[in-house]
Amino acid sequence: MSVETTSEAADEGPSADGPDPDAGANPFARSGWGPLYRALRDKAFAIALLLAALSGIAMVFILLAYVALDAFSILDPEYGSWVDWQFLTNLPSRTPSEAGFLAPIVGSLLILVVMVFAVFPIGVGAAVYLEEYAPDNRITQLVQINIANLAGVPSVVYGLLGLAVFVRGVGLESGIVLVGGLTVGLLVLPIVIVSSQEALRAVPDSYRQASRGMGASEWQTLRNVTLPQALPGILTGTILALGRAIGETAPLIMIGAATSVFSVPTTLFDSVSAMPMQIYNWRARPQPEFRYGVVAAGVVVLLATMILLNATAILLRNRYQRRDI
Amino acid sequence: MTASTAIGDRSDRERRVGRIVKGVFLACAVLTVLITVGIIFTLLRDATTFFAQVPVVDFLTGTEWKPTQLTGDGEYKFGVLPLLSGTILITVVSAVIALPTGLAAALYLSEFASEQVRSVLKPALEILAGIPTIVYGYFALVYITPFLAWVGLPVDTFNALSASIVVGVMIIPMVSSISEDALSAVPDDLRQAAYGLGSTKFDTSVRVVVPAAISGIFSSFVLALSRAIGETMAVTVAAGQTPRMLSILNIDQNLLQSSETITAAMVNVAHAEGGGGTPAYYSMFALGLVLFVFTFSLNIGAEVIRDRLREEYR
Numbered sequence: 001m002s003v004e005t006t007s008e009a010a011d012e013g014p015s016a017d018g019p020d021p022d023a024g025a026n027p028f029a030r031s032g033w034g035p036l037y038r039a040l041r042d043k044a045f046a047i048a049l050l051l052a053a054l055s056g057i058a059m060v061f062i063l064l065a066y067v068a069l070d071a072f073s074i075l076d077p078e079y080g081s082w083v084d085w086q087f088l089t090n091l092p093s094r095t096p097s098e099a100g101f102l103a104p105i106v107g108s109l110l111i112l113v114v115m116v117f118a119v120f121p122i123g124v125g126a127a128v129y130l131e132e133y134a135p136d137n138r139i140t141q142l143v144q145i146n147i148a149n150l151a152g153v154p155s156v157v158y159g160l161l162g163l164a165v166f167v168r169g170v171g172l173e174s175g176i177v178l179v180g181g182l183t184v185g186l187l188v189l190p191i192v193i194v195s196s197q198e199a200l201r202a203v204p205d206s207y208r209q210a211s212r213g214m215g216a217s218e219w220q221t222l223r224n225v226t227l228p229q230a231l232p233g234i235l236t237g238t239i240l241a242l243g244r245a246i247g248e249t250a251p252l253i254m255i256g257a258a259t260s261v262f263s264v265p266t267t268l269f270d271s272v273s274a275m276p277m278q279i280y281n282w283r284a285r286p287q288p289e290f291r292y293g294v295v296a297a298g299v300v301v302l303l304a305t306m307i308l309l310n311a312t313a314i315l316l317r318n319r320y321q322r323r324d325i
Numbered sequence: 326m327t328a329s330t331a332i333g334d335r336s337d338r339e340r341r342v343g344r345i346v347k348g349v350f351l352a353c354a355v356l357t358v359l360i361t362v363g364i365i366f367t368l369l370r371d372a373t374t375f376f377a378q379v380p381v382v383d384f385l386t387g388t389e390w391k392p393t394q395l396t397g398d399g400e401y402k403f404g405v406l407p408l409l410s411g412t413i414l415i416t417v418v419s420a421v422i423a424l425p426t427g428l429a430a431a432l433y434l435s436e437f438a439s440e441q442v443r444s445v446l447k448p449a450l451e452i453l454a455g456i457p458t459i460v461y462g463y464f465a466l467v468y469i470t471p472f473l474a475w476v477g478l479p480v481d482t483f484n485a486l487s488a489s490i491v492v493g494v495m496i497i498p499m500v501s502s503i504s505e506d507a508l509s510a511v512p513d514d515l516r517q518a519a520y521g522l523g524s525t526k527f528d529t530s531v532r533v534v535v536p537a538a539i540s541g542i543f544s545s546f547v548l549a550l551s552r553a554i555g556e557t558m559a560v561t562v563a564a565g566q567t568p569r570m571l572s573i574l575n576i577d578q579n580l581l582q583s584s585e586t587i588t589a590a591m592v593n594v595a596h597a598e599g600g601g602g603t604p605a606y607y608s609m610f611a612l613g614l615v616l617f618v619f620t621f622s623l624n625i626g627a628e629v630i631r632d633r634l635r636e637e638y639r
Contacts, residue, residue, distance in 0.1 A: 042526045046437045053430035056497045057449045060456065063464045125353030133347055147357050152624040154555025156588050157364060160613045164367040186360060193357065219343035247457025250557040254595050276459040283463055283562060291467055299460050
């Protein structure tokens with residue numbers, strides 16, 4: 001058989017272009033190109049794929065490096081770093097050197113707090129129902145598909161929902177902390193549910209069976225065995241979702257959040273800006289110091305906050321990673 | 326006697342609590358359905374209000390979008406076509422960047438990468454999806470556009486090209502992670518069989534593994550398109566706010582000039598409109614409906630592709 005395939009491909013001969021000399025013939029036929037060529041082609045293909053994979057990553061890392069250069073004024077040290085104590089503690093200002101990030105930092109944190117209280121219980125609740133209680137039928141499947149689809153709805157559409165429900169429906173004032181937190185909360189809810197489900201699924205069934213076998217009720221098993229076992233995973237997923245939420249801008253714009261506020265929000269009913277909103281505001285300022293200095297500093301603080309959240313999640317996961325099973 | 330009743334009481338109470346708890350959890354799950362219902366209801370209701378003021382035909386066939394500024398003839402214009410042009414333009418160009426790159430990354434990860442390389446490359450790709458879109462917009466506006474100008478392209482300050490580039494980069498991980506799942510799910514038997522027939526790694530990857538995983542790959546493409554269509558802040562910041570019909574005569578101009586997408590138009594109207602009640606306010610919901618229909622159909626489409634085209638391997 002192998003004789004047949006070699007002879008068929010042999011008369012094709014090498015051609016400079018097109019790596020596909022034996023199309024139409026047996027696709028696994030050995031071409032007459034020689035083992036060296038074939039090995040080289042494998043290598044070249046692998047390298048081309050790797051370069052493609054690295055291209056996007058390289059671009060983003062170069063851009064991040066530029067942001068860091070600008071934010072810390074590494075190329076023009078006489079300006080001094082834009083990320084400094086004053087930047088973290090001042091209110092926004094029209095003068096680049098006095099502009100600060102305090103109000104949006106506090107705003108973002110308050111929005112996070114609202115989200116934790118609104119999204120965490122509901123997300124875990126829905127995940128528990130789907131994993132531990134729901135019968136395996138079409139309705140459950142539909143709910144599951146629905147959650148997957150919710151995760152694909154563009155964030156600006158969630159902004160419209162928040163605007164219609166919380167502002168027009170409930171009658172809350174537009175652009176306040178509470179509305180911002182709830183709206184972004186809706187956005188990350190599907191992510192929290194899915195990751196909580198994964199955490200619950202990772203708890204071995206034998207744990208539940210052992211608990212039930214000792215006479216514990218469904219709820220007792222859940223409370224004393226399943227949830228405590230799944231908690232690290234649930235927390236990890238939730239924190240990762242929060243990390244994503246902190247960068248969301250579009251829903252906040254839709255609910256009428258200010259791009260810049262001149263007082264630090266202290267209650268849930270205060271007008272709120274947020275870190276990405278302030279960046280959105282600053283990038284439109286005409287002075288180059290804003291574009292290349294202040295905004296870069298804002299981006300650095302925003303990304304640092306996200307890295308902090310993600311690192312927390314990863315530490316948590318490593319600390320409690322299941323060693324049994 | 327007393328002891329056993331006490332136990333009976335306790336288990337009664339335990340059962341009641343169990344039922345209540347289950348009800349609460351059920352309510353949480355129902356809420357997720359209500360969110361979808363809420364989105365659809367809100368969009369339909371307010372889009373209907375909008376279409377009572379602006380005829381549907383004018384919206385769907387209009388070639389001018391001026392929702393908050395009066396035009397020369399003293400009217401607001403609510404034609405969706407220029408916005409649709411912007412969205413399609415940026416989606417197509419970002420897809421040209423992201424689909425091949427994402428697939429290449431997936432193929433490398435699943436067929437070529439060593440365990441060590443994988444453990445670095447995979448999280449690095451995920452970072453691309455984790456960076457906030459506003460930051461991508463800032464990248465495009467402040468670094469990429471000047472770079473394009475430096476290379477010699479006559480780009481405007483706001484241009485569709487820089488926006489497409491960053492949108493493309495941010496959806497790479499979507500393509501690569503889903504495609505990689507599909508590629509890894511191809512059973513090793515197929516690869517072994519191909520090697521046994523004398524195939525090289527290249528032949529095996531391109532002619533056996535990719536075709537076998539094609540449903541998952543297409544599905545990832547469609548999801549990535551959906552993500553690009555819904556992308557908001559990067560295009561708002563980088564592509565500007567000039568609604569523009571695609572020009573067939575000067576194809577290159579489309580990318581070099583400012584453009585406005587559906588999402589960007591929503592954000593810009595939200596900025597310009599403080600209160601509710603105006604046609605512009607309700608136009609956001611009409612745009613939202615268009616956007617939702619597009620992304621929802623694509624998401625469902627991706628699911629159908631994955632299920633229908635999948636070859637079952639045992």
